[in-house]
Amino acid sequence: MIVDYIDAHKTDYGVEPICRVLAQAGVQIAPSTYYAAKTRPPSARAIRDAELVEQIHQIHGENYAVYGARKVYAELKRQGIRVARCTVERLMCAEGLRGITRSKNPRTTIASVDTERPADLVNRGFITSAPDQLWVADITYVRTFAGWTYAAFVIDVFSRRIVGWQLSTSLRTDLALDALEMGIWTREHAGQNLSQLIHHSDRGVQYRAVRYTNALPMPARSPRSAAAAIAC
Structure with missing residues (x-):
């Protein structure tokens, strides 16, 4: 993540100044460490994460961006892709992907207390002998x-x-x-x-x-x- 941050800002500020500011903020990274990370081949986890991110984006997009981590994980599992749910949650969080949270069912009846209450003339007897009764x-x-x-x-x-x-x-x-x-x-x-x-x-x-x-x-x-x- 720090390497990605430096990549995003090095054109404007340079690698060494960014590393100095990060060190002052308590994030220790030397320029040599950054350059070593850039030349090091990606780890197996990084490669796997990149593949999963692409699949997660596809599932999320195909379902109108309403799926959260639970449903994305279930769809990956249904497709035979082995992955832990916590990994899906981590990658979706890193990518800024989130589902739509269901709100509580609305209340359609709010009793009126200021008007006269009609009596219950039906008493659950919903039977009539003709229309419009x-x-x-x-x-x-x-x-x-x-x-x-x-x-x-x-x-x-x-x-x-x-x-x-x-x-x-x-x-x-x-x-x-x-x-x-x-x-x-x-x-x-x-x-x-x-x-x-x-x-x-x-x-x-x-x-x-x-x-x-x-x-x-x-x-x-x-x-x-x-x-x-x-x-x-």
Whole structure:
């Protein structure tokens, strides 16, 4: 590593001055030692490291630079390349290669404490006799290379059809609201009657926002239903 450092700066400062500064900093290396290292043939370990570095770069690049040492090591092992995991970690660190660390799963339900809580009218009885009697709204998420993406759905329990949906990179109220408005528009333009509709969701702030409540069909505003337990 010291030899590499001298190589990188010797054109600007010269070998002897660099060695003097390094000695003052407590790193003892004489110019003769540097020149001896440059003329000495590379060791078997250095040759092996160079080969591994090339293979590690290839695996890391082919997997969109998301693999860390553990997965790179597993892929090398799968390809029949014998190497210790600590060696992979050392070489990746020296090359500045690192994987993408998985973050904790996002929390999609944050309970609202400032608004009136609708009763649970469903009580896990997700059975209906006709379409548009019970809609269930929920938000889920999926990990992408760009980060978390959230998906809001409104599902008709009878047909199991997704009547409304929306995607977003944030848990804004508009995410759930857009999915609801799509469902209402789709069903009303299909000539469906929403007068007996019950809307069921968790007690997250998105579903209890005033804008969301006002967007519900008038008959569904009163028979709103919210799960008794928060589903995170």
